[in-house]
Amino acid sequence: MIDNRTRRQSDSLRALFDTLATGGREPIVEIEDWRDHLAGNRRLNRSGVGRWFMTALRHEWMPLDIPTPLCAALTDDATSYLETRPGPWATVLGHILRVAGTAGWLASQRGIDEETVYLTALYHDLGKLDEWDTGVPHAELGARYAERDLTGEISARKLLTITEAIRVHPDRPPPSWLAARALHDADKLDKIGATGLIRRISKMEDIEEACLGADRTLYEAETFPRPCLAASTALLQPKLAFARTVERLIDEICP
Ligand SMILES: [Fe+2]
Ligand SMILES: [Fe+2]
Structure with a gap:
């Protein structure tokens, strides 16, 4: 009753x-x-x-702090790209931006490079809607999109940190991967x-x-x-x- x-x-x-x-x-x-x-x-x-x-x-909802001009330009690109996708693009974009905000806050608390964490978050689900069309897991697609856009823009070492974190993000990352740990927690918290x-x-x-x-x-x-x-x-x-x-x-x- x-x-x-x-x-x-x-x-x-x-x-x-x-x-x-x-x-x-x-x-x-x-x-x-x-x-x-x-x-x-x-x-x-x-x-x-x-x-x-x-x-x-x-x-x-943590405020979105975009750490560098490169991150700002790529955020615009990601937004324009998702807007063209069929399906719930606003849901995916909103999630990505919230994860970037939360992961950025975690990075600031833990002394993790904020550009690395921001770009990891930005690309982690960028292939989410393409997974349905291509059958390729979105974690793999996100890593490929990051390699396509970031090669030559940031150091090879930083790029590898980002792509490894994206590829592993559906699972729990190894303890030593700090950027991946920030993404993991921000993603799950959202x-x-x-x-x-x-x-x-x-x-x-x-x-x-x-x-x-x-x-x-x-x-x-x-x-x-x-x-x-x-x-x-x-x-x-x-x-x-x-x-x-x-x-x-x-x-x-x-x-
Ligand atoms: Fe994901
Ligand atoms: Fe996600």
């Missing part, structure tokens, strides 16, 4: 899921894009769930919490699919691997608390 308050919260969460499920092809990428998108839903505004979600999102709901639900088309995406995010929070870097723990805890709140309400909206 659930009380009226829980029912109202669950209804509001359902409206949130519905609003997040854009299909991933509209240009909703940055945090302010999401603020504007959610602000258009009167029901979310009335219930306060939109504000609650934006507060969590602002807490989790899949849970409020950013996790954006990541999983924004590419969905309707509320039924959105529920599957939310379930997956909760499962990922439940089974979250031990972070590779100690600094990641500070980012992990609020996301796990957010997941517990969503878990309490989700059964009512995603039976």
Whole structure:
């Protein structure tokens, strides 16, 4: 038996899921894009769930600090490239930029070269949508795109660090690969919490699919691997608390 308050919260969460499920092809990428998108839903505004979600999102979403002019130029190129891809390009681009922001913060905490980490994050999922067409794993495609664009632009040693980190990123990297460890943690952290709901639900088309995406995010929070870097723990805890709140309400909206 659930009380009226829980029912109202669950209804509001359902409206949130519905609003997040854009299909991933509209240009909703940055945090302010999401603020504007959610602000258009009167029901979310009335219930306060939109504000609650934006507060969590602002807490989790690390600002994107683009370390060098080369990184800035390649970010523009990556954005233009993804915009031409069929499929949920905005979901992929948003994820890449959030991972770059988080990985950059981890790099600054751990004294890892910020350009190396930024470029690793930028290319790690750049081949995500091409994987479906080509059958080549996106980690391999991302490494190839990085080799294509970065050869001659940065040292061979730095390029190798980047491509190895990209190739291994679906798995846990060896302890000595610091850039790969920053990417690993930033990538996994983006899949849970409020950013996790954006990541999983924004590419969905309707509320039924959105529920599957939310379930997956909760499962990922439940089974979250031990972070590779100690600094990641500070980012992990609020996301796990957010997941517990969503878990309490989700059964009512995603039976
Ligand atoms: Fe990936
Ligand atoms: Fe990723």
